[in-house]
Amino acid sequence: MRENIFHLWTLFLGTIIGVLPIINPFGGAATFLAITEGDTREHRLDQARKACIYVALILTGALLCGSFVMNFFGISIPGLRIAGGIIVASIGMKMVTPKLFALRRADTDHQAALAKSDVSFSPMAMPILSGPGSIAVTIGFASLATNWLAYAVIILGILVSALACYLILRVTLRVNNLLSPNGLSALTQMMGFLIMCMGVQFIVNGVMTLLSEPEFTNAMRSIFATSTTQ
Numbered sequence: 001m002r003e004n005i006f007h008l009w010t011l012f013l014g015t016i017i018g019v020l021p022i023i024n025p026f027g028g029a030a031t032f033l034a035i036t037e038g039d040t041r042e043h044r045l046d047q048a049r050k051a052c053i054y055v056a057l058i059l060t061g062a063l064l065c066g067s068f069v070m071n072f073f074g075i076s077i078p079g080l081r082i083a084g085g086i087i088v089a090s091i092g093m094k095m096v097t098p099k100l101f102a103l104r105r106a107d108t109d110h111q112a113a114l115a116k117s118d119v120s121f122s123p124m125a126m127p128i129l130s131g132p133g134s135i136a137v138t139i140g141f142a143s144l145a146t147n148w149l150a151y152a153v154i155i156l157g158i159l160v161s162a163l164a165c166y167l168i169l170r171v172t173l174r175v176n177n178l179l180s181p182n183g184l185s186a187l188t189q190m191m192g193f194l195i196m197c198m199g200v201q202f203i204v205n206g207v208m209t210l211l212s213e214p215e216f217t218n219a220m221r222s223i224f225a226t227s228t229t230q
Contacts (some may be wrong), residue, residue, distance in 0.1 A: 008153045015141055015157025016164075019059065021194050022134045025165040027095060029172040031128055035119050041173060047120045048169040054125035056162040059138045060155055066139030077143045078213070081206030084136030089199025095192025129165065140202070 032051075036044045070080060138158070145151045211217075 008150065011141070011144060011150055012153045012157045015138075015154050016161050018137050018141070018198065019134055019158060020161045020164060021198070022131075022137055023055065023129050023161060023165055024095065024192075025129070025168040026172075028124065028128045028165075029169055032124060032169055033172065035123070044173055045170065047118070047124065048166055048173075050118075050120035051124035051129060052162045052166040052169070054121050055130045055165060056159055058126060058130040059134060059158045059162075062135045062138045063142050063145075063151065063154055063158070066142045070139070076210075077140075078206040078210035080136070080143075081140055081202050081209065084133070084140055085199045085202030085204075085206060087133050087136055087199070089196050089203070092192045092194070092196030092199055096189050096196060137202075 032044075032048065036047060039047075069075075070077075138154075141154050142151075145154060
């Protein structure tokens with residue numbers, strides 16, 4: 001019983017710790033302020049609330065449908081962890097060294113984003129907040145869920161992460177005049193380093209799991225036995 005409760009707490013906290021840094025609400029806040037520039041505070045709050053609701057729906061859908069998609073395309077858990085780790089590590093690298101990886105958007109694209117009356121789903125929820133990294137991590141958590149209660153705990157962690165994202169966006173609107181762009185950049189780089197470490201760890205875990213699978217060890221033994229007999 002205690003082990004089960006401990007496992008559920010681990011899933012809950014692990015979901016928050018794993019998803020929230022990749023969502024990176026601090027980095028998304030800078031974009032949010034830019035594309036809602038000139039809007040009223042009420043409209044900005046409404047956009048932030050709807051964006052975080054969409055984030056929760058997107059990640060919950062990835063959690064519930066991720067296993068089906070993996071089985072349909074024949075994707076293994078180690079493969080998912082390695083691919084997700086590469087994506088997460090690359091996101092962290094872009095956050096740590098933004099000048100090396102910055103993508104210059106065309107003026108027409110920027111003006112189009114500013115002209116949109118509703119930016120809650122696109123581009124805020126997808127892909128700024130719930131991008132490939134957070135989706136890959138959420139699908140990875142699906143492999144740790146063994147029953148409906150575990151799924152419920154992970155969904156609760158997603159909801160808490162979305163709520164924290166909304167609170168951060170809300171607070172950012174309040175301290176918009178106090179927090180300088182350099183401050184937001186420093187927070188983004190700190191979270192980027194944490195995300196890089198998580199991505200590398202995902203890759204290590206995926207490789208170690210792959211090396212420990214019976215199919216791989218049996219294949220290596222067969223290759224070794226064939227080479228020694230020759």
